[in-house]
Amino acid sequence: MQENLFPELDDCKKDIQLTIPEIKNLGLVRSEENLQTLLKLYDKIDDIDLKREVVSSIGRQKNDKIIFDFIKSHVYNCGFMDIVYQMYRTCLYKGRTNAAFKELGVELKEYFNNEVLDKMYDYFSYKQSHTGKKNRVIKYQNPILLRGNNVETLNKIDENSVQLIFTSPPYYNAKIYSNYHSYKDYLKDMFQSLKACHRVLEDGRFIIVNVSPVISKRAGREFESIRYPIHFDFHNLLTCAGFYFVDEIQWIKPESSVKNRNGGYQQTRMPLSYKPNCINESIMVYRKNAPFLLDKNIAMYDKSFACDEKFDSSSCWYIAPTANKNHPAVFPKELCRRILKYYSFRGDVVLDPFAGSGTFGEVAIEMKRTPILCEQNEFYCDLINEDNIYVQL
Ligand SMILES: C[S@@+](CC[C@H](N)C(=O)[O-])C[C@H]1O[C@@H](n2cnc3c(N)ncnc32)[C@H](O)[C@@H]1O
Incomplete structure (x- = not known):
């Protein structure tokens, strides 16, 4: 006993x-x-x-x-x-x-x-x-540019063949390259694109979306403007498309680089007229639904793929924005570098379905990943492939 x-x-x-x-x-x-x-x-x-x-x-x-x-x-x-x-x-x-x-x-x-x-x-x-270790299969070895609407062009890519998606979609009608009839139409289109992304992304891998709220111009002094919390709506779009929430990183910019919204309040100091300068953008980190832990994705790579020792320990990343004479809303290269470093491995296939000037592809190549870029604007496509690096499908 x-x-x-x-x-x-x-x-x-x-x-x-x-x-x-x-x-x-x-x-x-x-x-x-x-x-x-x-x-x-x-x-x-x-x-x-x-x-x-x-x-x-x-x-x-x-x-x-x-x-x-x-x-x-x-x-x-x-x-x-x-x-x-x-x-x-x-x-x-x-x-x-x-x-x-x-x-x-x-x-x-x-x-x-x-x-x-x-x-x-x-x-x-x-x-x-499912027992045993899954082998790593790399489907694409050369950079690919898909010209046209990503909802259609992504059909040329095999399902489960991409290891990371990072993108910044249009912020509704904030910039010259988009003209949606309504916010509802915009969200519908974004949902179709996210579903196309879901098909090509490998199970358990990350999709990371950079968005932030935008404001519509007032049609006249007597009308109020509408502020669209795009990142809140993207949460629903992403989860309905088959991804789940993992993290939100804040991209923080120097205050001197953003539009000043303090004017009204500074003059009157009246409560309710307060509007903060928006120095942050959301980096929404989601994972494709999979019935297994991340460990299984990581186990496909050996220890030599580990990152160097220096890393960003918090969810606030301080990065200055970049201006580009050819495109009004480009990624800073540093933002792409960090995303590629923390969410993909050397040799992975990485996708930007709203590629713009192709910054993500450029950094991906520098970091020895294979980019697939989708862009529907012919001018930007030509810009991306100025050096003929991309295979065009
Ligand atoms: C915010 S910009 C991306 C800028 C990019 N991050 C860069 O560094 O240049 C969004 C881009 O998506 C493109 N776009 C919008 N809808 C698209 C679609 N359905 N398929 C492919 N490209 C699209 C626009 O033409 C625009 O260039």
């Missing part, structure tokens, strides 16, 4: 001073004593992280009948979704060989109708059917 490791369990709650590793150890040794101790701990512990660990350790034990009854009687009233996730995890694993757990898992998924449980199910099912 194992010695009673936690005699204080029989006393009052406040005396229990356990650590997560201690609870983990109880789970690792499969015995009736440990299972009973863990069940008692579940009732006595209030701390949610410890309780979660207890449930995980219970799931590692072997008396399926007791574990099943425990989950069935606690899962609907445990009060914390973190605990439900652990119980569901046990159902998934034990459900491989035990029909009752499998059934309970289905019941929980239906009852809670929760996105984390859905993701757990997808990951678990994928893992059961």
